[in-house]
Amino acid sequence: MKTILIKQGVGIDISKDDFQVCFSVLTDGLDVKIKASRKFKNTRCGFECFCDWFSSKQTADLPISFTMEATGVYYEGLAYYLFNKGFTVHVVLPNQVKKYGQSLGVKSKTDSIDASILARMNLERKLSPWQPFSPNLQELKQLCRERDRLITERTAIKNHLHSYSHQGIPPQGSIKRCEEHIAFLNKQLVQIEKHIKDILQKDMALSKRLDHIQTIKGVAFWTAIIVISETNGFATFNSIKQLTSYAGLDVRIAESGKWKGKSKISKQGNSYIRKALYFPAFCMATHDKNTNQFYQRLLLKKGVPMMAAVAVQRKILALMYTLWKKQEDFKPQVA
Numbered sequence: 001m002k003t004i005l006i007k008q009g010v011g012i013d014i015s016k017d018d019f020q021v022c023f024s025v026l027t028d029g030l031d032v033k034i035k036a037s038r039k040f041k042n043t044r045c046g047f048e049c050f051c052d053w054f055s056s057k058q059t060a061d062l063p064i065s066f067t068m069e070a071t072g073v074y075y076e077g078l079a080y081y082l083f084n085k086g087f088t089v090h091v092v093l094p095n096q097v098k099k100y101g102q103s104l105g106v107k108s109k110t111d112s113i114d115a116s117i118l119a120r121m122n123l124e125r126k127l128s129p130w131q132p133f134s135p136n137l138q139e140l141k142q143l144c145r146e147r148d149r150l151i152t153e154r155t156a157i158k159n160h161l162h163s164y165s166h167q168g169i170p171p172q173g174s175i176k177r178c179e180e181h182i183a184f185l186n187k188q189l190v191q192i193e194k195h196i197k198d199i200l201q202k203d204m205a206l207s208k209r210l211d212h213i214q215t216i217k218g219v220a221f222w223t224a225i226i227v228i229s230e231t232n233g234f235a236t237f238n239s240i241k242q243l244t245s246y247a248g249l250d251v252r253i254a255e256s257g258k259w260k261g262k263s264k265i266s267k268q269g270n271s272y273i274r275k276a277l278y279f280p281a282f283c284m285a286t287h288d289k290n291t292n293q294f295y296q297r298l299l300l301k302k303g304v305p306m307m308a309a310v311a312v313q314r315k316i317l318a319l320m321y322t323l324w325k326k327q328e329d330f331k332p333q334v335a
Contacts, residue, residue, distance in 0.1 A: 004028040005059055008035075011118030012068040013111045014075050018042050019068075020111035021050065023057055024119035032120050037112055042074065047081045067122035069094050069114075083132055090127040095268050097121065133232045136203050140196060141229035144222075145272065147192045154185040196225065209233075212323045215330040216316060217291075218283030226276040227320055234325065240318045247273040249314050274313070281312040288332065291315065 007026040012019050019042050023035045036057055040046040058064050065088040068075050075091060082089050101117045121127070133141065161178040164171055200207040206228075213224040228234075237243045244250050248269025267274070285295035291312060298308035323330060 005062060007123050008059055008062050008064050009119055009122035010054055010064065010066045011115045011120070011122060012066060012075075012078065013114040013118065014042060014068055014071055014078060015111075016042065016074050018046070019050075019078065020115045021054075022112065022115035022119040023054055024116065024123060025059075026123040032123055034116060034119070037115065039111070042077065044077075044081075047078055050078075051085070063088070065090060065122060067092060067118045067127065069097055069118070079130060080132060083130065089130040090122060091130040092118075092121070092127065093268070100125075128236060131232065131236050134235075136199055136206060137229050137232055140199060140225060143192055143196050143199075144226050144229055147189060147196075148226075148272065148275075150185050150189055150192070154182060154189075157181050157185070206233075209324055209327060212327060212329055213320050216280075216284070216319050216323070217288045217330075217332075218280035219316065219320065220280070223276045223280050224320070227273055227317070228324070230270050230272050230276075234321055237321070240321055243317060243321055244314055246270060247277075247317060249274065249310060249317065273317070277313040277316055278309075280316055281309045284316060285309065285312050290332065 004027065005025045006028050009024060009026075011022045011024065013021075018039055020037070020039045022037045025033050025035055027033065036053075038053060040050045040053075054064070066082055067090040068079065070091050070093055079089050079091060097114070097117060100121050101114075104117065104120070106113060106117060132138075157178050161175060161182070164175050164178065200210070210221075210224050210228060213219060213228065214221060231237065231243065231246070234243065237246070241250075246269050248267045248271065250269075284291045285308070286292065294315070295308050295312055298311050299305060302308060319330060
C-alpha cells in the first residue's frame with residue numbers, strides 16, 4: 001500500500017552564525033519520517049539557499065510550516081524572512097522544546113537532534129502561528145527594556161555611592177565618578193522617555209488604548225506600556241489562560257497520592273511583565289475596595305502576602321487584556 005503524506009514541516013535549530021534544519025513528514029499511519037537535513041549560514045544568502053533547498057523537497061499540494069526556538073534575537077531574521085514569503089512560522093519557548101524532547105526519551109543534545117525534535121513537534125502538536133511585532137510596539141519593547149536596564153544600573157551605582165560616602169575616609173575620586181555616572185544615566189533615561197512619548201504622539205490609536213488600560217487603579221503609564229509592548233498588544237493570545245502562562249504567573253501544582261507539595265507560580269515566562277505588575281498589585285489591593293476584599297480573603301486562607309499579591313497580578317493582567325480587547329475604561333463594581 002502506498003504511503004500517503006498528510007503533513008510536512010521543518011524544524012530549525014538556530015544560532016548566531018548558522019542554523020541546522022530537519023525536513024520531516026507525517027504519514028497517514030502517523031509515522032514521522034526525516035526526509036532530509038542540512039546546515040545553512042544565518043545570513044540573507046543562507047536564507048535564500050535554504051528556501052531553494054526545501055522548495056525542491058516539499059510536496060507541492062501540502063502546506064509547509066517551520067518551527068524554531070526563541071533563541072535570543074538570532075531567530076528573528078529567518079522568522080521575518082519566512083513570514084514575509086507567506087509561510088507559517090512557529091516560535092516556541094526553549095523550555096517547551098526541552099520538555100517535549102524529554103517526553104521522547106531523547107538524552108543527547110546536538111544541533112541536528114534539536115532540529116529533528118522541533119520538526120517532530122511541528123508535525124505532532126498544534127502550535128500557534130508566530131506573528132511579528134508591529135514596528136511601533138517592537139521599538140517600544142526595546143526602549144522599555146533599555147530603560148529597565150539603565151534604572152537597574154543606576155540603582156547599583158547609587159548603592160556604591162552610598163557606600164563610598166559613609167566610609168571613614170571617603171574616596172573623593174570614586175564619589176565624583178559615581179555622581180558623573182548617575183548624571184549620565186539620568187540623561188539617557190530622559191532621552192529614552194522622550195523617544196517613547198514621541199512614538200505615542202504619532203500613534204494616537206495606540207495611545208488611546210493605553211489610556212483605557214491606565215484607568216485601572218494602580219496601573220500607571222510605565223506598567224501599561226511595558227505589558228502591552230511585551231505582549232505585542234495581546235495579538236497572539238486567544239485567552240487569559242494563555243496570557244497568564246506567557247507571563248509565568250500560572251500555578252504549578254505538585255501532588256502525588258496522599259502527598260501534596262506547595263503550589264507555586266511557574267515563573268517560566270516573561271519576567272518583564274511580572275516585574276511591571278509587582279507594585280501595581282499591592283497598590284490595587286490597597287486602593288480598590290473589591291480587590292482589597294479579594295486580597296484579604298486569600299491572605300487569610302494562605303497566610304502568605306506574596307501568594308495573595310500574585311493572584312492580584314493575575315487579576316490585573318486579565319483586566320488589562322479585557323480592556324485592551326474591548327477598548328473600554330475600567331468600571332469598578334459597585335457593592
